[in-house]
């Protein structure tokens with residue numbers, strides 16, 4: 001039966017199938033299979049999960065359960081910079097919701113939190129244990145404290161510059 005791969009790259013799907021075929025016991029190797037799929041596609045969208053379910057004879061719900069359980073798997077396209085805005089209570093009362101809005105507006109993020117240019121993902125997180133310097137924003141591994149709405153443009157610019165430096 002044919003199923004919808006929603007425009008996923010055929011060469012990559014073939015590579016994934018070849019990789020899956022190397023395992024006699026696909027169920028025992030499902031984490032490796034998902035890692036491989038994420039490495040070549042960059043993320044694990046639902047249609048790819050269904051594809052993997054078919055080739056491993058596992059229920060799609062089981063695959064989805066694994067993908068959503070482990071934080072190192074992503075169902076959505078990821079940008080280079082992961083912007084986490086803390087909406088824990090201490091940060092929230094100091095205005096982190098406004099900061100979240102400012103990031104979303106500035107980066108024109110879509111419903112999945114991906115910026116229009118594909119470089120940033122904006123997400124909310126709960127307390128990261130740095131309440132004393134709230135509102136807190138984390139970009140990849142870097143923590144920003146006492147963030148104000150007026151800092152948002154600067155934070156974005158610093159990471160765009162970082163990227164430009166890496167590319168030169």
Ligand code: FES
Nearest residue numbers: 086088091127130
């Ligand atoms: S509530 Fe944001 S760091 Fe604790």
